[in-house]
Amino acid sequence: MYTAIGGDDAPGGPGEAGPLLSRPSETTLTDQVAVDDESHLGRAALVRQEAWWLLGSSVPLILAFLCQNSFNFVSMLSVGRLGVNELAAASLGVMIVNFVVLMPSIGLANALETFCCAAYTASEDKTRVGLHTQRGLAAVTLQLAPGILLFALIDPLLVLLGQTDEVSALCGQFLRIWLLGSWPMLAFECLKRFTQAQGIMQAGTWVMAVVMPIHVANSYLLVWSPALGLGFIGAPIATAISSWLLLLGMVLYIALGRARACWGGWTWACLDNMWEFYRMAIPSAAMLACSWAAFEMSTFGSSAFGPVAMAAQACIFSAMSITFQAPAAVGSAAATRIGNSLGVGKHRRARFAAYTAIGAGYIIGIASSLLLFWYRRSWGYIFTGDERVIALCTHLMPFFAAVQTYDGMNGVTGGVLRALGKQSLGAMLAFPSFWILGVPLGFYLALGPLHLEVVGLWLGLAAAVIAFSLPQQWYILFRVDWRHEVKVCLSRLDRASRPKGLAAPDMLCVPADSYGAIA
Incomplete structure (x- = not known):
């Protein structure tokens, strides 16, 4: 029988003040959790390990994300x-x-990060x-x-x-x-x-x-x-x-x-048990749709100001798509690491993986914002020779550069929430941030008395992105009970992985060699 998480652990994080679970009297999947035998590792050691892992894992993902995103970039370039x-x-x-x-x-596909990553380490049947x-x-x-x-x-x-x-x-x-x-x-x-x-x-x-x-x-x-x-x-x-x-x-x-x-x-x-998948997939899709649709709505709104405004908006969105890929890749890598760690019972490692990813997201976001601002006058020439489009693109770029850091952080925190199965929280934050605050404010500034046109749309988006980003970071840093999330993760896999007619799944957390998957 597996021993419940408890005993000595490094203090300083939510949910680590004392034992959460006791040794179960009956052998059930959701009551069995692996021993987190890494309590001897200090915080600095965990951060170093997670930083190196994140660097090695994120680089290939960033390259893949950039290449995939560049399909649209190349298409826009070819028709521009x-x-x-x-x-x-x-x-x-x-x-x-x-x-x-x-x-x-893609929102539906993102739910796979909730299930597949944890199932790989939590299940004897891969x-x-x-x-x-x-x-x-x-x-x-x-x-x-x-x-x-x-x-x-x-x-x-x-x-x-x-x-x-x-x-x-x-x-x-x-x-x-x-x-x-x-x-x-x-x-x-x-x-x-x-x-x-x-x-x-x-x-x-x-x-x-x-x-x-x-x-x-x-x-x-x-x-x-x-x-x-x-x-x-x-x-x-x-x-x-x-x-x-x-x-x-x-x-x-x-x-x-x-x-x-x-x-x-x-x-x-x-x-x-498709409903168990949709329980994660629908909020995942809603979280992505609320934010993504708000950006696309601003593109549609820019069409009201003529082809020049819409073309300039397309240039800015190409910049946004490219710079978003690096933090999104970090978030995807973090989702894998956190899911694998929760599946094998390593709740401290999962916590520090999330913290390290957030730190990396800020570094990437600030660097991207500075580069965009520095090259704001050159970006439009990549797509078109029309001076009207280039001038408007140059005017809009500082507004986008100012909010890029927080937009990238949403890619990182989204990965962490998917690993935790907390997509519903992201969806609940995204809707008011974008559709109660950002989109109405943007259209008011664009079409209202100030008549800021496309600039107004971007100011509304900036307010929405920041309002969406900060609460997610606060929740991950200060409210997540990481030890409890191990049990939640196993319970979710139990429900989702049991075929009809099977009394209980063959998953037992955790086979002896599973730690190799996240070491």
Whole structure:
């Protein structure tokens, strides 16, 4: 029988004042927790270990995130020189894709970080990681249905919403072609989290390293090449091709590597207890959607001020997407580390992993803000030669640079909350921050008596981002009972991993060699 967490531990954190659990009288999963045998390690030693682990794990994730995000960056770059209407249509298309497909679907996929990371160390049967991944694949597949219907009818809807006929037609073409690569992109997201849960952080990086040059070449050949160039529609075709290549590359990586041991083969059992998955996935999607949709709403709002304002907003959002990837990767790595640690009962290590990630997030965020401000006059030239767009981009960049640190911190804290299964808290904070404070304030400043236009939209976003970021950090630093979260984690895995007809899962926390997964 396993011993409950208790005994000597380093003081100074929530939930570590004394024993929380006692030795159970009956052997049940949720009452059994592994001994946290790291009480001999001081805080400084844990911070050093977690900092080195985070550095080694985040770098490949940052490279993978940047490469994946650069798909849209390259697409915007390839169509930006075609004209203002093409750039505006591509920007609007990316916004609609984000709003309708990627926001809810990636939010659903993010729930895999709650289940897969803990299941990898908490379960004797490692194929439980594959079982949870299959649930994620099923969820994102179902989520595509509304997008398919909407994109088929999008052209007249955009005209009704005030877009010009040319921008609406171009945007409709972009969206319908993009759909061809939508499912493989979402499946790649799920499989990427499947490998990350096993500590294989470099999987996405290697796949991206192969696909990225192909995407750059296709973006030129299909848009600009005299022989093969198709103009505007070449950009979404290149993206669709790259999405299928990403999925193929990840499947081959898993099939040929050690990650395949956790797959276990397709099984209808993945549809059992789907509600337990959705209990985490729906708040995860809501948390992401509330914040992401607010940014996309400001893009749509900028369209009211003409193609120049919308094109400049697209340039700024490209900067935001690029600089967000590093802290988002840190948050994803932290989610893996914290989930693995909770699954094996290492609550102190989980706590210091979270603290280290927050510190790293501030370092990255401040550095990004300074770089954006320094190069504010040069950024617009990357996308367009239109001086009106460049001037507006230069004017907007300081407002974005000022809030970038806190926007990045939301990527870090989001990863920590996902590891803890606290997505509902993030969703509850995100809605009032963005939709009661940020969006109304931004539109008031943009369209109200001050008539600040796009600047007003960004001021509203800045207020929302800060209001969302600070309470999350406070909760993680001062309110989380890390010892108790071990029991909560095991209870969640117990409910989610028990197929129909099985009296109890085969997970016992924790096999003797599981600590190697997080050492």
